[in-house]
Amino acid sequence: MRELGKDLIIVDKDPQKVETLREEAYEAIVGDISEIETLRGLKTKKLSGVLIVSSDNEANKQALRNVKKHFRPSLYCVARASDVINLQEMEEIGADFVFMPSRIVSKSLTRSLERAESVRIGNQLSQWFTKNTGKTLAVVVHDNPDPDAISGALALKLMAENYGLSPTILYNGEIGHQENKAFVNLLGINLEHMEGRDISEFDEIALVDCAVAGSNNMLSEGTHIGVVIDHHPVGDAEIDADFIDIRPNVGASATIMTKYLQELNIDISSEIATALLYGIRTDTLDFKRNTDPNDLSAASFLYPMADHEVLDQLERPSMSIETLDVLGQAIKNRQVVGSYLLSNVGNIRDRDALPQAADYLLNLEGIFTSIVFGVSDDVIYISGRSNDIRVNLGTILKKAFGEGSAGGHSTAAGAQIALGVFSDIKDRQTLLKLVDEAVVKKFLKAVGVEEVDE
Numbered sequence: 001m002r003e004l005g006k007d008l009i010i011v012d013k014d015p016q017k018v019e020t021l022r023e024e025a026y027e028a029i030v031g032d033i034s035e036i037e038t039l040r041g042l043k044t045k046k047l048s049g050v051l052i053v054s055s056d057n058e059a060n061k062q063a064l065r066n067v068k069k070h071f072r073p074s075l076y077c078v079a080r081a082s083d084v085i086n087l088q089e090m091e092e093i094g095a096d097f098v099f100m101p102s103r104i105v106s107k108s109l110t111r112s113l114e115r116a117e118s119v120r121i122g123n124q125l126s127q128w129f130t131k132n133t134g135k136t137l138a139v140v141v142h143d144n145p146d147p148d149a150i151s152g153a154l155a156l157k158l159m160a161e162n163y164g165l166s167p168t169i170l171y172n173g174e175i176g177h178q179e180n181k182a183f184v185n186l187l188g189i190n191l192e193h194m195e196g197r198d199i200s201e202f203d204e205i206a207l208v209d210c211a212v213a214g215s216n217n218m219l220s221e222g223t224h225i226g227v228v229i230d231h232h233p234v235g236d237a238e239i240d241a242d243f244i245d246i247r248p249n250v251g252a253s254a255t256i257m258t259k260y261l262q263e264l265n266i267d268i269s270s271e272i273a274t275a276l277l278y279g280i281r282t283d284t285l286d287f288k289r290n291t292d293p294n295d296l297s298a299a300s301f302l303y304p305m306a307d308h309e310v311l312d313q314l315e316r317p318s319m320s321i322e323t324l325d326v327l328g329q330a331i332k333n334r335q336v337v338g339s340y341l342l343s344n345v346g347n348i349r350d351r352d353a354l355p356q357a358a359d360y361l362l363n364l365e366g367i368f369t370s371i372v373f374g375v376s377d378d379v380i381y382i383s384g385r386s387n388d389i390r391v392n393l394g395t396i397l398k399k400a401f402g403e404g405s406a407g408g409h410s411t412a413a414g415a416q417i418a419l420g421v422f423s424d425i426k427d428r429q430t431l432l433k434l435v436d437e438a439v440v441k442k443f444l445k446a447v448g449v450e451e452v453d454e
Helices: 015-023 036-040 057-070 084-093 101-131 147-162 178-186 253-263 270-283 293-305 308-314 321-332 353-361 393-401 420-424 428-446
Strands: 009-012 027-030 049-052 076-080 097-099 136-141 166-171 204-208 225-230 241-246 334-337 340-347 369-376 379-386 406-408 412-418
Touching: 009 015, 015 027, 036 057, 049 057, 057 076, 057 084, 084 097, 097 101, 101 147, 101 225, 101 241, 101 253, 136 147, 147 166, 147 178, 147 204, 147 225, 147 253, 147 270, 178 270, 178 308, 225 253, 253 270, 253 293, 270 293, 270 308, 321 334, 321 340, 321 353, 321 369, 340 353, 340 428, 353 369, 353 379, 353 412, 369 428, 379 393, 379 428, 393 406, 393 412, 393 428
Parallel strands: 009 027, 049 076, 076 097, 136 166, 136 204, 204 225, 225 241, 340 369
Antiparallel strands: 334 340, 369 379, 379 412, 406 412
């Protein structure tokens, strides 16, 4: 209480303890806090709060009753309980806050262990960078990267430069989503396309926001990776890498990278802070999806350094004509089966329009899971969203379309399936009809629904 500038009066039944406290310059008196006579001896008009912290549950409850009965009702009361039952009883009597020492110790130990683990893996990554000083590094993100992947790659690039490596961020596919284009342009982010680049030019490779070589990236299967940092669950996939940090409980790879920048004491520019904060916000849907306390603490750290004018511009980009067309097709072609909505939008040029349509359709009344799919370059692209607590969408899509073709989280997932034999079909309408039947049938079978409602 001295830290708060408050006077403290301590009441204890043990005269020896009281004497010791007085020797340490505390105001202490001998008495039983559960007895009303003891309480009446205190200067109650000056009291701002009462801490009832003996190890005797019954004495604490009686003290609470006396305080609530004889003191002013607004007096703040803190009480100690040894178990949940006594905690609930003290709350019912009127305690403003009840704590359990065992829980406090448990939380303290958990924080200490988390801190120790954070230091350990931070040191491991630092050692890897130190060992590879002077080398070239390809920082590879998943195909058609989003702000989480791009900002995470930016952070890893910054870390590598601080350790004397020469990093280059590489991507495959397109940056098609209008928000993603605005993100790259407004922050002046430099990424290079993997087409025409020989990955063997680089001494080392890092994967950010993806974990398996050849899965949603242009690397060859079995490629050895130096560093893997991701937040997507990988199931039983085997990863050949020197350093692996995969945290499925965390909502964004940008969160993990922010923690590393903090741990390694690397200065962060406003541009990188803005990018990381935006990456966290978009991947957690503004902290409403797959959000962990680490996401909130990382965002809190980045917030004062971020450029909020740029963030405002990123949140209001114009919608492309293609996205509007895809959204219109998704609404027009929707099929509803119970609480599931599936929609085939046909041929697409911008696959980033699919998750936007899936997000939008999830707002329809009675819909808890939306699946939107389309065809581009002999590949079927599928995007799903769900707010059904009974459904793990990532697991469902893997079950429906294959472990190597699909993945994601419980509320947001996607899949990519090669057309295979379907690609020989010349009539596009026939092809799209067969794709529609195949995707819908496989998905409904995976969720245990056999028939489509008419």
